[in-house]
Amino acid sequence: MATAPRHRPKLYLAGPEVFLPNAIEAGRIKCALATKAGFEGLYPLDNVLELAGLAKPDQATVISRANEALMRSADGAIANLTPFRGVSMDAGTAFEVGFMQALGRPVFGYSTSALHYRARAEAFRNRGIPPGDYDTPALDIEDFELHENLMIDIVVRAAQGVVVTPRDGATDDPHSLDGFKTCLVHARQHFFGAKA
Amino acid sequence: MATAPRHRPKLYLAGPEVFLPNAIEAGRIKCALATKAGFEGLYPLDNVLELAGLAKPDQATVISRANEALMRSADGAIANLTPFRGVSMDAGTAFEVGFMQALGRPVFGYSTSALHYRARAEAFRNRGIPPGDYDTPALDIEDFELHENLMIDIVVRAAQGVVVTPRDGATDDPHSLDGFKTCLVHARQHFFGAKA
Numbered sequence: 001m002a003t004a005p006r007h008r009p010k011l012y013l014a015g016p017e018v019f020l021p022n023a024i025e026a027g028r029i030k031c032a033l034a035t036k037a038g039f040e041g042l043y044p045l046d047n048v049l050e051l052a053g054l055a056k057p058d059q060a061t062v063i064s065r066a067n068e069a070l071m072r073s074a075d076g077a078i079a080n081l082t083p084f085r086g087v088s089m090d091a092g093t094a095f096e097v098g099f100m101q102a103l104g105r106p107v108f109g110y111s112t113s114a115l116h117y118r119a120r121a122e123a124f125r126n127r128g129i130p131p132g133d134y135d136t137p138a139l140d141i142e143d144f145e146l147h148e149n150l151m152i153d154i155v156v157r158a159a160q161g162v163v164v165t166p167r168d169g170a171t172d173d174p175h176s177l178d179g180f181k182t183c184l185v186h187a188r189q190h191f192f193g194a195k196a
Numbered sequence: 197m198a199t200a201p202r203h204r205p206k207l208y209l210a211g212p213e214v215f216l217p218n219a220i221e222a223g224r225i226k227c228a229l230a231t232k233a234g235f236e237g238l239y240p241l242d243n244v245l246e247l248a249g250l251a252k253p254d255q256a257t258v259i260s261r262a263n264e265a266l267m268r269s270a271d272g273a274i275a276n277l278t279p280f281r282g283v284s285m286d287a288g289t290a291f292e293v294g295f296m297q298a299l300g301r302p303v304f305g306y307s308t309s310a311l312h313y314r315a316r317a318e319a320f321r322n323r324g325i326p327p328g329d330y331d332t333p334a335l336d337i338e339d340f341e342l343h344e345n346l347m348i349d350i351v352v353r354a355a356q357g358v359v360v361t362p363r364d365g366a367t368d369d370p371h372s373l374d375g376f377k378t379c380l381v382h383a384r385q386h387f388f389g390a391k392a
Contacts, residue, residue: 016330016335019335019336019337019338020334020335020336021334021335021336023336056339056340056341056342057340057341057342057350057353059340060340060342060346060349060350061350061353061354063346064346064347064350064351065350067347068297071298080330082328082330083326083328083329083330084282084284084329084330084331085282085283085284085317085320085321085329085330085331086280086281086282086283086284086320086329087281087282088280088281088282088284088286088287089287090284090330090345091284091285091287091290091344091345091347091348092290092345092346092347092348094287094288094290094291094294095290095291095293095294095297095345095347095348095351096294096347097291097294098290098291098292098293098294098295098296098298099294099295099297099298100294100298101264101291101295101298102267102294102295102296102297102298102299103298112328112330113328115328120328121281123326124281124282124326125281127323127326130279130319130320130323132278132279132308132309132311132316132370133279133280133281133282133370134212134276134278134279134280134281134286134308134370134371135280135281138216138217139212139215139216139217140215140216140217140219141215142215143252144252144253144255144256145252145253146252146253146256148287149286149287149288149291150256150259150260150288151260151263151287151288151291151292152287152288152291153256154253154256154257154260154261155260155291157253157257158257174328174329174330175330
């Protein structure tokens with residue numbers, strides 16, 4: 001358990017919120033909650049980037065480098081693992097969980113789906129595998145009683161032992177911030193040794 | 197351009213092949229191709245792990261730690277970015293691309309889908325968004341003329357400037373190894389300064 005640091009630990013706030021029509025406002029709300037909990041929230045869209053006049057792949061390069069620099073400056077991350085356009089979470093967020101893990105920074109995670117990975121993958125298959133997808137009926141479905149691919153789920157559990165999900169019939173609203181708030185409680189415990 | 201190293205550079209071979217019914221054989225084939233190209237292939241299932249008697253989440257922990265150690269021992273990676281159970285690539289592979297990028301190791305990538313991310317995300321939405329998915333009709337679809345989420349695509353392009361995909365009506369077989377072989381050519385160029 002760490003002693004209270006001299007300044008606010010920085011948390012990189014990873015998730016598909018950056019694709020919301022109100023992405024900036026969504027980031028402000030998350031950052032305000034982080035501030036209230038004693039942290040400085042770092043949101044991918046915080047960077048004011050000069051993209052005008054750049055070709056699309058060059059714009060992407062500027063954004064990618066800015067986000068990586070933001071991650072390197074962070075003490076930890078909270079990642080939204082909610083299913084995104086398929087069985088699994090947003091691939092960019094998965095990349096970011098791996099990035100932070102390699103740097104040895106704790107990642108706190110939440111999902112608004114209460115279903116294990118296996119149940120979601122079976123539902124996907126039952127809907128019919130789209131052309132070009134790597135899945136086939138013979139392909140193994142991970143069955144470790146986890147919420148996400150084990151490489152991700154285990155990292156998050158190692159940080160605090162939980163992936164926060166809706167419990168026992170709670171509303172399955174993909175845009176709920178309840179899991180995020182619970183992650184902040186866990187992050188407080190990690191960084192400050194405080195329970196609330 | 198690097199001079200020829202004294203020993204075979206190690207390449208971590210990331211992708212959803214680990215879920216194939218013949219996962220071990222699929223890894224052997226990739227490792228043999230890597231060996232032929234002058235590398236040592238590291239395949240996630242190479243680890244002989246003691247899982248017997250462990251609860252499922254504990255098995256996952258052992259696998260996760262072994263794969264991370266394998267990545268830390270690697271000089272670079274080749275990642276299969278083919279769509280997996282949704283619009284994007286396998287989340288575990290995305291995690292691994294981020295992990296290697298944070299360590300500063302080059303990642304070479306291929307996908308057997310010739311479609312840009314945008315086209316695949318639109319097709320997903322047209323099939324009907326499943327319950328519990330974060331996607332909504334108002335959510336932005338990345339449009340950077342890239343094949344995968346920009347955090348991943350840009351990293352791969354930075355390694356060698358390409359994400360290998362089928363060209364101009366080539367067969368869209370998710371299990372083709374053509375892209376993998378082209379990545380080996382790029383990896384040779386990177387590590388040995390050789391063209392073939």
